Amino acid sequence: MKRPILEQIPLWGPEIKSVLLDMDGTLLDKYFDDYFWEHLVPEKYSEKHGVTFGRAKEELMTKYKHHEGTLNWTDIDFWSRELRLDIPALKEQIKHLIEVHPHVEDFLRMLRRHKKKVFLVTNAHFKVLDLKMKKTNMGRYFDMCITSFEMGHPKEDIGFWEKAEKILGFDKESSLFIDDTEEILRTARKFGIRYIAFKAKATSKKSPGASKDFPTIMDFSEFCR
Numbered sequence: 711m712k713r714p715i716l717e718q719i720p721l722w723g724p725e726i727k728s729v730l731l732d733m734d735g736t737l738l739d740k741y742f743d744d745y746f747w748e749h750l751v752p753e754k755y756s757e758k759h760g761v762t763f764g765r766a767k768e769e770l771m772t773k774y775k776h777h778e779g780t781l782n783w784t785d786i787d788f789w790s791r792e793l794r795l796d797i798p799a800l801k802e803q804i805k806h807l808i809e810v811h812p813h814v815e816d817f818l819r820m821l822r823r824h825k826k827k828v829f830l831v832t833n834a835h836f837k838v839l840d841l842k843m844k845k846t847n848m849g850r851y852f853d854m855c856i857t858s859f860e861m862g863h864p865k866e867d868i869g870f871w872e873k874a875e876k877i878l879g880f881d882k883e884s885s886l887f888i889d890d891t892e893e894i895l896r897t898a899r900k901f902g903i904r905y906i907a908f909k910a911k912a913t914s915k916k917s918p919g920a921s922k923d924f925p926t927i928m929d930f931s932e933f934c935r
C-alpha cells in the first residue's frame with residue numbers, strides 16, 4: 711500500500727515555506743491540451759493544407775516530437791507560424807473545455823490559510839496562461855506566476871530553475887514542487903528542490919500514470935486530510 715503523502719511530505723509543518731505548482735495536468739485537466747493538439751489542430755491543419763486527418767496527424771506528431779522539451783514547444787506564436795494556423799484563436803474557441811482538477815481549489819485555499827508562498831511555474835505560453843487564469847479564476851491564489859517563455863528556458867532545463875529561484879526568491883531547502891512530468895521533476899531534483907511530488911491522473915480521460923521515483927498524488931484531497 712502507498713504511504714500517505716503527508717507522511718512523506720510535511721506540507722503543513724514549518725519545514726515547507728514555498729509551494730511551486732505546475733499548471734497543465736497538475737492543477738488543470740490535461741484533456742483540454744490533449745484534445746487541442748491531438749484532435750482540433752490536426753483537423754484544422756488537414757483543412758488548411760488539403761491533406762487527410764490521418765496524414766495531418768502523422769505530420770504533426772513528427773513536428774511535435776522534434777520540438778518537445780524546447781522553448782518552441784511552449785511558444786504558441788511559433789506554432790502559428792509553423793502550422794500557418796491561428797493557435798491562440800483556436801484555443802479561445804474551445805476554452806469551455808478548460809477544467810480544474812478535483813479539490814484543487816480547496817488545496818490552494820488551504821495553502822493560503824497556512825501562509826505558504828504559492829507559485830505557479832508553467833511551460834505554457836503567457837497567452838495560454840492568461841486564457842486559463844481568466845477561465846478558472848485561479849490567479850488570486852498565487853503570489854506569482856512564471857512561464858518558461860519568460861525564463862528563457864523550458865522547465866526541463868536547469869537554466870529555468872536558476873532564473874526562477876532569483877525571480878521568485880524561494881529557498882530550495884524549504885520548497886515543495888508538484889508536476890505531472892517526471893523529466894521536469896528530475897531536473898528540479900537535480901537543481902536541489904528538497905520536496906518533490908508527482909501528480910498522477912493528469913487527464914480525466916486516461917488511466918493515471920505512476921512514478922517509481924517520486925511520492926505520488928492522485929488527487930489534492932490527499933493533502934487536505
Ligand SMILES: [Mg+2]
Nearest residue numbers: 732734735890
Ligand atoms: Mg504539466
